[in-house]
Amino acid sequence: AGMAALDDLIPIAIIVSILLVLVCSSYIQTIHAYPNGGGSYVVSRENLGVTPSLVAAASLLVDYVLTAAVSVSAGVAAITSAFPELFDYRVEICLGFIVLMTVANLRGLKESGRLFAGPTYIYILSLTALIGIGLFRTMTGSLEPMPVNEASLEE
Numbered sequence: 001a002g003m004a005a006l007d008d009l010i011p012i013a014i015i016v017s018i019l020l021v022l023v024c025s026s027y028i029q030t031i032h033a034y035p036n037g038g039g040s041y042v043v044s045r046e047n048l049g050v051t052p053s054l055v056a057a058a059s060l061l062v063d064y065v066l067t068a069a070v071s072v073s074a075g076v077a078a079i080t081s082a083f084p085e086l087f088d089y090r091v092e093i094c095l096g097f098i099v100l101m102t103v104a105n106l107r108g109l110k111e112s113g114r115l116f117a118g119p120t121y122i123y124i125l126s127l128t129a130l131i132g133i134g135l136f137r138t139m140t141g142s143l144e145p146m147p148v149n150e151a152s153l154e155e
Contacts, residue, residue: 072097 030043038046040060045053076094080087104112137143 068098068101072101 034043040056041053044056072094075097076090079093080090086093104115107115134143
């Protein structure tokens with residue numbers, strides 16, 4: 001690996017770009033064919049039959065479960081790193097977030113969209129503020145380097 005892997009970088013990037021163009025053009029065709037929506041299940045049922053549509057539905061369910069599990073785990077890991085006293089309760093916190101997401105999704109698309117919009121906007125505003133303050137402090141020269149903790153260097 002190492003530097004030798006860089007020789008493969010351009011061909012892989014070209015292949016990924018071609019794949020991206022194919023996926024985008026496929027989505028564009030699907031949107032034109034189903035302007036009112038429909039999703040993977042409806043599109044595959046009408047074009048390929050019942051069995052492929054059930055495979056698409058099952059794939060979407062597995063995808064959602066795995067996405068929720070990874071997202072909640074990462075979020076709780078971030079929370080417990082910021083608040084170490086909560087580390088012993090990380091499983092309970094994960095379960096609480098999963099229950100919250102389940103209740104929100106069972107209430108319907110519009111209500112869950114409203115519920116999940118709040119944290120999304122807070123994240124976007126926080127990230128924008130972080131970048132803005134960091135750039136401002138860098139440009140004005142008021143950004144001090146972080147002090148090194150000598151104990152962490154000895155480990």
